Amino acid sequence: MTDNPSPLIRFERLSKVYRTTAGEPIHALDNFSLDMGKGEFLSIVGPSGCGKSTLLKILAGLQPATSGRITLAGKPAAGPQSNIGVVFQEATLLPWMSILRNVLVPADVAHIPRKQLEGRARDLLKLVGLQGFEDKYPNELSGGMQQRAAICRALLREPEIMLMDEPFGALDALTRDFMNLELQRIWQAQHNTVLFITHSIPEAVLLSDRVVVMSPRPGRILEAITIDLPRPRTLAMINSSEFGAYSNHIRDLLAQQGIVMGEEAA
Amino acid sequence: MVAKAEIVAPALPSRGSLLRQRPELITVPLVFVLAIAGWECAVRFLDINALILPGPFEIWEELIDGLQSGVYLKHGLVTGEEMVAGFLIGASLGLVIGSVVSQFPLIEKTFFAYLVGLQTVPKFAIAPLFIVWFGFGIQSKIFISAMVVFFPMVVSTIEGFQASDQRQLDMLRAMGASRWQQFRMVKLPNALPFIFVGANVGVVLSILGAVVGEFVGAQEGLGYLILQYNFQLKIARVFAILVVLATMGISLHLMVKFLHRRIVFWRKPSSHLEA
Numbered sequence: 001m002t003d004n005p006s007p008l009i010r011f012e013r014l015s016k017v018y019r020t021t022a023g024e025p026i027h028a029l030d031n032f033s034l035d036m037g038k039g040e041f042l043s044i045v046g047p048s049g050c051g052k053s054t055l056l057k058i059l060a061g062l063q064p065a066t067s068g069r070i071t072l073a074g075k076p077a078a079g080p081q082s083n084i085g086v087v088f089q090e091a092t093l094l095p096w097m098s099i100l101r102n103v104l105v106p107a108d109v110a111h112i113p114r115k116q117l118e119g120r121a122r123d124l125l126k127l128v129g130l131q132g133f134e135d136k137y138p139n140e141l142s143g144g145m146q147q148r149a150a151i152c153r154a155l156l157r158e159p160e161i162m163l164m165d166e167p168f169g170a171l172d173a174l175t176r177d178f179m180n181l182e183l184q185r186i187w188q189a190q191h192n193t194v195l196f197i198t199h200s201i202p203e204a205v206l207l208s209d210r211v212v213v214m215s216p217r218p219g220r221i222l223e224a225i226t227i228d229l230p231r232p233r234t235l236a237m238i239n240s241s242e243f244g245a246y247s248n249h250i251r252d253l254l255a256q257q258g259i260v261m262g263e264e265a266a
Numbered sequence: 267m268v269a270k271a272e273i274v275a276p277a278l279p280s281r282g283s284l285l286r287q288r289p290e291l292i293t294v295p296l297v298f299v300l301a302i303a304g305w306e307c308a309v310r311f312l313d314i315n316a317l318i319l320p321g322p323f324e325i326w327e328e329l330i331d332g333l334q335s336g337v338y339l340k341h342g343l344v345t346g347e348e349m350v351a352g353f354l355i356g357a358s359l360g361l362v363i364g365s366v367v368s369q370f371p372l373i374e375k376t377f378f379a380y381l382v383g384l385q386t387v388p389k390f391a392i393a394p395l396f397i398v399w400f401g402f403g404i405q406s407k408i409f410i411s412a413m414v415v416f417f418p419m420v421v422s423t424i425e426g427f428q429a430s431d432q433r434q435l436d437m438l439r440a441m442g443a444s445r446w447q448q449f450r451m452v453k454l455p456n457a458l459p460f461i462f463v464g465a466n467v468g469v470v471l472s473i474l475g476a477v478v479g480e481f482v483g484a485q486e487g488l489g490y491l492i493l494q495y496n497f498q499l500k501i502a503r504v505f506a507i508l509v510v511l512a513t514m515g516i517s518l519h520l521m522v523k524f525l526h527r528r529i530v531f532w533r534k535p536s537s538h539l540e541a
Contacts, residue, residue, distance in 0.1 A: 080440050082442050092431075092434050096531070109451075139532065
């Protein structure tokens, strides 16, 4: 759809102010500016309440920005975009639909006959290890399996951009490592652009081309760090000295803000 | 194999533990038997006048008698038609109006204010008006029944639409779903458990509506029959008709419950009203 050169996504001086029920303003995002190139895998790391999720919701068209704007391939983004797939912290599958039907929800929304995308849906489920669970209902699956189905749903229409809001936060460490490698594989196969939000520094370094480190509220960019590690990345790299240097650098940045991040998924 | 182990396996109760897990399977019929026996004993040994309180056996004999003569069937069909037609009309109207109103916050707030006001009006008190408007026939009873079913149905429907899962809606909106798609794919299914609560309340009220309508003015129906027998002091027959009415009510309730189980299959009933 877009043949324009990079940046694919441009955040221009984006700010978001919430009002509490008492009427007090909360500055969630402050003058956030960032360019993302086509095909880039970019992670945002930061403490709770730094506006990471707000940023993602604005990009997904779920919330308006207070000021500033987002352009997609040069065009101002207004409202939800069909070429964006979103994975939230929770799987939010529809409990009255089978897993296969859940993955096909984007087809329904876009008025594409289900038959047309059913093959792809089955392939995606197979890819994430959910073969044989197509006709089960979400409450028959564990949280990790539900989240994998949610990722299939987001990937169904081969979106140009994937937004992922701590998608593996609720998974156990083993499943999380597995899902990280799967995600890298899928991303390399699909050549889509990923904006990935996480609490885990190792996860961010392992997956990303660039890691954006954010300050506590109001969320500002402390630094955008280019991760110059060869692809495909492996879990063994986590123990390499370069990997350690990136992780330590990010941890130091956050520590200067008085934030200590855990060793999740390390 | 790892993936398989993740499935949440439902605990299958073994045969021996069934009664231990659901002791109400014993206690519910037990209380019924004890109550009937106590009632019969009280009537016999305390020598209660049958004109005031007949015993269960006498009521049973009248019930069999009335069923065999076909008189309950004739009048029961009339009341049944009033009750089912009234329920269907009232429930559909409540469902449609509640669904439409819920989609527009301002209309919902305005409508709800009047609805709460109307809730406090004793609706059965205007039953005589319905006789004036729609005559002594079956129509007036259907409309009384529909009116009393409408209110709980519309309130439950509106409540159901307020209970939509915001995360599911966000997910659908992020895909670019239209308002109609959001309604059909998330809001309506989330509202269904509430709608069935309204339908269960409506079932009870539909019988009340039909019978009260017949009390006020009718030439047929079980409510009319109760009045007739009451005047003739055939009290056992009055009780027998109550049994017939209860059976009709339970049947309709079971039908709604069956639909509830089939349609809202993903959700275990969470309250006695839903059960």
